[in-house]
Amino acid sequence: MTVTVGILYPGYSAEDDYPRLEGQLGGGVRLPLVHTLMREDAHRVDALLDVGGEDVLADGAAALAGHAPDAVVWACTSGSFVFGWEGAHTQVEKLAAAAGVPASSTSFAFVRAARALGVSRVAVAATYPADVAERFVEFLGRAGIRALTLTSRGIVTAAEVGTLGEDDVLDFVAANDHVDAEAVLVPDTALHTASLLDRLDERLGKPVLTANQVSVWEGLRLAGRTATAGLGALSRPQPVTE
Template sequence: MGATAGFLYPGYSAEDDYPAFQRLLGGDVTLRLVHTLMREDAHRVDALLDVGGPDVLAEGARTLREQGIDAIVWACTSGSFVFGWEGAARQVAGVREVAGVPASSTSFAFVNAVRHLGLGRVAVAATYPDDVAQRFVEFLRDGGIEVASMSSRGIVTAAEVGTLPPADVLDFVARNDHPDAEAVLVPDTALHSAGILDDLERRLGKPVLTANQVSVWEGLRLAGETSARSGLGTLFRTSSRVAA
């Protein structure tokens, strides 16, 4: 029986990326998704702190535990990094305690993915307003990652991000690459990316890491599924191991 990874996903925007990832990954893994409460859809610090609150995540974690999972990921970049490195670690610890399985979040998944690929310097192409995007840069730097450049698109709601067409995403990411960056990071799990990962990397000629991509990779990694996969970007093309 293959690995089963669970995902806590805030609200509704690009949740259909997860069944798309499962189809691309093949039949030996299962991705289970539970929608968590989003009282206000806003890329604003106070709203994001509420989205990632312990009560909200605990409710979703209990649901996934009952469904049967091998690992769990809080699939929200901004709703994790706004808490800072230590706060995000406490957030994950709370989810782990409730779910009873290894846990992580999208923000830590980005850091782990960059480390796995042996990269040190990245560009960030963020859909968020500038003040929120800056907090992601700070989180990456706390994780030992150098940020060569950061761009912010200024979109306030996840719902709007979820409507961006693939061609728009390709252009946005390409415009915000940096010659000194070894990869481009595209946070926000509200952004659809499952179907364009290889297109993004062909366009830029370097690894591109997106929020839903690293979330799925992290969940499978923690669940013990480390096989190399094609069609999902550089990150999935090499096998990975769970860090000790």
């Protein structure tokens, strides 16, 4: 039986990770993607609040309806955690109501993926400006996940993040690990990581969770499907503790 996870993706940067991940999953999964409205490409709080606005996501859900998704994921980390813990919950509740199926966001996907792996101490390697990256750390803290270190690359636009090459991504993540971290979290769905999941885990010797990876895993979880390949450490997840 094929499972369909609808992806709502802001703008254009690393959306090609999703067909790649669909292929890596080995069949039985569809990941139709709708580009949601991005009035301004900026990792800045006001712009991100607009990117993740209720009207924008409702329009995206309507555009996905023809694909008959079993679940929908708002594939934008900063456009979800910037609303805060309660606001991000409200955001996905309204998205689920608009889509008529279970829904989540990348921010919650990071939390649930970390819990599935039994991880509570992490390093965060973020491409965002520092003030935005700090909000992600605060969001994780609400879930009992402690960031031992936070690195901010300071890139303002998703478009620029999407141009980073594989070697650059590998080196950036490896340089910003922490010896006591149980995993490294790499937020930003604008970053290409689908082809690097196993290499990242091998290079750091621990799980590396990236935004597009956890987004797909979360959608599959909502749809009742477990990945057995193609999602790095999350191909062998443990039960999630809510």
